[in-house]
């Protein structure tokens with residue numbers, strides 16, 4: 001199947017007809033349809049599937065399998081593991097591990113931010129299946145298993161914690177913390193998971209699964225326009241900036257907008273505004289990024305002074321010290337302005353991911369594999385978090401980026417040309433071939 005057919009088979013799921021954006025929130029009907037699409041796509045390729053204890057999806061291309069063997073029942077192992085060849089991997093990245101303990105994982109996520117674009121996440125999953133197709137068309141037989149993964153709740157679009165599935169898998173968040181996360185209507189992650197037919201009691205780090213992974217390569221649309229500037233269709237990630245989310249709660253006093261004298265007000269909107277302006281200035285001065293993208297005013301009446309303003313700061317920087325300093329400046333500005341207005345302010349860090357440097361040996365091997373096939377792939381840092389960032393703490397991990405000419409992401413305007421998507425598939429197939437060759 002061509003990339004285009006595969007891409008189109010997913011395209012309509014969870015798209016809002018009004019905005020054209022995607023609303024693929026975890027454990028909703030749209031998410032169930034995405035999961036069913038993953039299972040069907042894998043089964044059509046004779047890939048063994050399973051949903052792990054953390055609601056991540058897997059499709060395994062085991063050594064010796066071909067596209068036209070007996071199709072597997074989704075979720076059922078087709079044959080015992082003992083039937084696989086016992087060849088040993090050569091050294092290098094694998095350190096002599098047996099094939100069964102050096103599966104090359106590729107994939108990304110299928111969930112979206114509110115009104116997200118079509119490419120962020122799905123491009124990596126669709127490209128993974130397309131790369132498997134391409135390798136099989138060429139008659140390539142991997143000496144190590146390949147698996148396609150789709151991680152749960154990567155965007156934090158419903159429960160507020162990004163990369164939840166990969167955090168759970170790698171033990172970066174406790175199961176209890178995950179179970180208690182709530183969506184905007186108060187439903188917990190555990191409740192939503194149970195209503196999707198999965199068992200929240202089983203959430204936990206999955207050492208057995210991690211032990212089978214030799215490397216993870218995530219292909220992702222670039223969330224910036226660096227590749228466009230460099231004239232390259234694909235790039236290789238160098239690092240992920242440290243980044244986090246902070247919640248700022250400003251508490252003032254609700255009052256009448258038409259009768260309350262300015263001097264008598266305790267308006268929480270003012271220190272909030274000061275924080276927004278400081279975020280922009282501090283980020284510009286630091287060569288970093290700081291964004292208030294979500295704000296809730298209470299009671300939210302157009303003719304009333306707010307009683308409270310809740311705001312979320314997303315901050316990212318090239319290094320830890322720069323990030324700490326910038327967030328400190330924003331918090332200080334919020335507190336100064338709050339004090340001047342008689343407003344209380346509380347600041348709480350909701351999530352944080354330290355600097356991720358991708359495995360240098362794997363990155364070098366990825367770059368060599370691409371160069372060897374005449375693919376120019378510049379090396380880039382990124383400010384965006386990914387499941388690859390959490391996997392990188394446990395297994396050698398690399399990322400490929402596909403050019404996004406406008407640089408726009410997390411919006412329906414996010415775009416990659418068909419030709420660049422196909423170049424991404426060719427690049428990913430080259431990397432998988434390199435990493436799983438005998």
Ligand SMILES: [Zn+2]
Nearest residue numbers: 120121154220
């Ligand atoms: Zn993503």
